[in-house]
Amino acid sequence: MGETGTDKALREGSSVKRAAIIAAARDLFVHQGVDRVSMDAVAAQAGVSKRTVYDYFGDKRRLFLAILADASDSLNASARDALDKHLPETAEIATVPQLEEALTAVAVELGTTIVGSADYAAAFALVAQQRLQTPATEDDVVTAPVENALAERFARWAAAGLLDAVDPQLATAHFGALTLLLAYNAQPNPASADPARVRQIMIDGVHAFMRAYGAR
Amino acid sequence: MGETGTDKALREGSSVKRAAIIAAARDLFVHQGVDRVSMDAVAAQAGVSKRTVYDYFGDKRRLFLAILADASDSLNASARDALDKHLPETAEIATVPQLEEALTAVAVELGTTIVGSADYAAAFALVAQQRLQTPATEDDVVTAPVENALAERFARWAAAGLLDAVDPQLATAHFGALTLLLAYNAQPNPASADPARVRQIMIDGVHAFMRAYGAR
DNA sequence: TACCAGCTGCACTGCACGGTGTAGTGTCGC
């Protein structure tokens, strides 16, 4: 399941044009909905002929899937960056306050990069749009890797006596709900978030999480 | 802002037909997306002629808004019911465990009726679909009344020393995130939720909430 | 009986969009 077969006769083309088309389509799709955006509009926004769009991506559905894959990739990449940056394997976290500080740093960074950035918020919006439609939408944005990485760390801290979490998976879900989920949902419309507001939600969310799960 | 003006020349008609059209349109819209559902399909599903749909609602947009208003009303009604049932003004809640029990009852009921019921889940799905589209979407599903009612109760319990909540609004937001938001988001697709799963999420969510906000 | 409103069924218009085919232009390597 690694490669989604580029079935036939798709042109490789330059990566800059490809990126331009994806960016244009993403922005238009997010703000107007996939169905209301014509391929002509995508081509115009990308500064490319409509024919080129079809030569590159085949049809509208495959263009959409390409957007999802692209967003999913960069989302996971930046999430992993944030984790490695603020919660490295070598982190010396020995007290609950240290843990809260580190988690807050992670949450704020994730919040500003994910919720605050149109690129990633777009992915969620698009999935939310298509989720209900044609049931054959198994092509989702994969959040699992990040969640698993977090759950693994939670389990380690629980073992170390820093967290009072019987079920690390559940703790991870609650962490996400109190931070990213809440922040994303609190925005009137994604891709235009108020950074300060997001930041405050993150801080409050981590604080509540630590009150619930921090060892006493 | 009370009445959205039924501009002109709309027929009142029988409430059963009206309800049938709304139900049919809601289901189709939720499962296929507003743009992909034709008015012919709505009429057929409702067992009504297309002409009648137009005579009743004017156009597709107003039909959509009627669905939102309808869902918003019944959602708030059943939410208020759940609150009055499990957290009446006359409730004798004096201990933290009693509070957790009552909150769990409320959350489970809200979860099964809202997340578990297609009617209300549909509203959120539709709003999610339209939220990004044409920015002039001020016609939202109003959750504010319920949230305020909850926040008010939280404030009272905080004053009574049962909750350790400096900011009742924030506590309400966290309560919602840990329960409804998480449950709604954990469903692969709304309107087909697993009741047992929803129930468990609610129980766990309230438990975590009480660990974070319950007085020690 | 005549009238009238609610409703159906259907034909019809106008339009927008997905997708294709193709002629023509610029560019690179030989």
Place this chain on the structure above:
DNA sequence: GCGACACTACACCGTGCAGTGCAGCTGGTA
């Protein structure tokens, strides 16, 4: 000069859909 290629501009087809107009059926009412 020549072929191969990437790309554009544009015309074009088929289709699906929002919305309208209308003829006709039905049941209730005076």
